[in-house]
Amino acid sequence: MKSKKFTIAVVQLSLNNTPENNLSKCLEWVEAAARKGAEVVCLPELYSSHYFCQSETTENFKYAEPLGGISFVAFSALAKKMKIVIVVPFFEKRASGIYHNSAYIINADGTQAGLYRKMHIPDDPYFFEKYYFTPGDIGFKAFETKYGKVGTLICWDQWYPEGARLTALQGAEILFYPTAIGWHPKEKAQYGHNQREAWTTVMRGHAVANGIYVATANRIGLEKPLKDSDGIEFWGSSFIVGPQGEFLAQASQDKEEILIAEIDRELMEDVRQNWPFFRDRRIDAYQDIVKRAID
Numbered sequence: 001m002k003s004k005k006f007t008i009a010v011v012q013l014s015l016n017n018t019p020e021n022n023l024s025k026c027l028e029w030v031e032a033a034a035r036k037g038a039e040v041v042c043l044p045e046l047y048s049s050h051y052f053c054q055s056e057t058t059e060n061f062k063y064a065e066p067l068g069g070i071s072f073v074a075f076s077a078l079a080k081k082m083k084i085v086i087v088v089p090f091f092e093k094r095a096s097g098i099y100h101n102s103a104y105i106i107n108a109d110g111t112q113a114g115l116y117r118k119m120h121i122p123d124d125p126y127f128f129e130k131y132y133f134t135p136g137d138i139g140f141k142a143f144e145t146k147y148g149k150v151g152t153l154i155c156w157d158q159w160y161p162e163g164a165r166l167t168a169l170q171g172a173e174i175l176f177y178p179t180a181i182g183w184h185p186k187e188k189a190q191y192g193h194n195q196r197e198a199w200t201t202v203m204r205g206h207a208v209a210n211g212i213y214v215a216t217a218n219r220i221g222l223e224k225p226l227k228d229s230d231g232i233e234f235w236g237s238s239f240i241v242g243p244q245g246e247f248l249a250q251a252s253q254d255k256e257e258i259l260i261a262e263i264d265r266e267l268m269e270d271v272r273q274n275w276p277f278f279r280d281r282r283i284d285a286y287q288d289i290v291k292r293a294i295d
Helices: 019-035 058-063 070-082 155-159 161-168 185-210 265-274
Strands: 005-012 040-042 085-095 098-106 112-117 142-144 149-152 174-178 213-217 220-223 232-235 239-241 247-250 257-264
Touching (some): 005 213, 019 257, 085 174, 098 149, 112 149, 155 174, 161 174, 185 232, 213 257
Parallel strands (some): 040 085, 149 174
Antiparallel strands (some): 085 098, 098 112, 213 239, 220 232, 239 247
């Protein structure tokens, strides 16, 4: 029988363009989180490289790997060794010409508890993800693990309440959002504060609306793979919030850190009993939500 509580961690890191270095570094940080008591650990989006979507070039497909590749092998061994669950976001090569922005959910015995493929794919200046990633086709999922039921979405998914709701309705106790989000340096002074506040606010809203824990793992540092661009300054600020949107842990904007918090099933149940949003949903009146627009 599972205990009433379990401990999670998100790891905030600076990453570079050398997969071997990133793999070694992330293995060390995940193990460090486990030694601090974490039972479920989440890494940032596309952990194995710099954020290559700042340009559109076939050269960057070299960072992709097939299912069961080096990331799974390495983190599966670590999960088994430390008896932890690990969320490993990676660049998936599904088939020739078909690639996904994906995440393994690796169980504490080293087996694959689940796979998530990013559903919402952005196309913004220096976030040219549509060039690389096919939208996910296996839906929103919650995965049973040794310690709890884990839901995983990825970065751009964080802006969509539908994904959070559908994952929560499947029994997820925590929503992880591995992320690579930051500022365009020239816009930071004018728009930076509001952008980061919007990012924090929307995910706290998912926590409140679903009575669920939410955690996001971002990267830090200026990444400038193109010499003729200003790059992206990743803003860190990873956090974990409880089922009323309360901050349980917050990271800095510019330091590598491990955030740890406790998931309390009884608290989540108490919140949902007192704020019964699931009970009061008007499922008979939401048919138009599946329309692109309501004319």
